[in-house]
Amino acid sequence: MTLKILLTTAVAAMALAAGAASAEDLNPQTRANLEAAMHGEAFANLKYLRFAEVARESGNDELAQLFESSANVEANEHFAREADALKLDGTNDANLVDAMAGEQYENVTMYIGFADQAEAVGDLRAAAMFRQIASDEGDHYERYRAAAERLRQSR
Numbered sequence: 001m002t003l004k005i006l007l008t009t010a011v012a013a014m015a016l017a018a019g020a021a022s023a024e025d026l027n028p029q030t031r032a033n034l035e036a037a038m039h040g041e042a043f044a045n046l047k048y049l050r051f052a053e054v055a056r057e058s059g060n061d062e063l064a065q066l067f068e069s070s071a072n073v074e075a076n077e078h079f080a081r082e083a084d085a086l087k088l089d090g091t092n093d094a095n096l097v098d099a100m101a102g103e104q105y106e107n108v109t110m111y112i113g114f115a116d117q118a119e120a121v122g123d124l125r126a127a128a129m130f131r132q133i134a135s136d137e138g139d140h141y142e143r144y145r146a147a148a149e150r151l152r153q154s155r
């Protein structure tokens with residue numbers, strides 16, 4: 001790396017550290033794009049890890065390593081940088097509120113809707129899976145709600 005690139009990188013890092021832009025300062029479209037990008041990166045990470053398993057089971061270690069190395073970049077570089085830009089990690093209270101909202105949406109709305117749609121077109125096994133996962137998400141919601149309550153009582 002040349003000195004010029006190093007200096008440019010350092011200046012950019014200082015500008016970020018100075019808090020030039022908090023997540024709230026971001027344009028709503030930029031925030032939405034960051035969310036969409038993070039969904040894609042998280043999905044690619046898990047998908048590539050499954051592809052790597054297939055490659056390894058078929059005896060192709062080189063291909064397995066290619067998928068694993070890409071999966072690592074998607075999660076630990078791309079997702080991580082986008083999450084930092086979005087200031088994803090708040091306080092424990094805020095994180096629990098965020099997690100509860102997601103689990104409740106999946107429990108009450110999303111998976112039930114998916115199950116109803118699958119049933120309507122005769123995909124009964126998929127429908128049953130959606131209902132079972134909806135129930136799991138309800139358990140997740142309940143655990144987060146209880147943790148939030150314990151956190152409040154510990155003060």
Ligand SMILES: [Fe+2]
Nearest residue numbers: 041073074078
């Ligand atoms: Fe990526």
Ligand SMILES: [Fe+2]
Nearest residue numbers: 103136137140
């Ligand atoms: Fe969940």
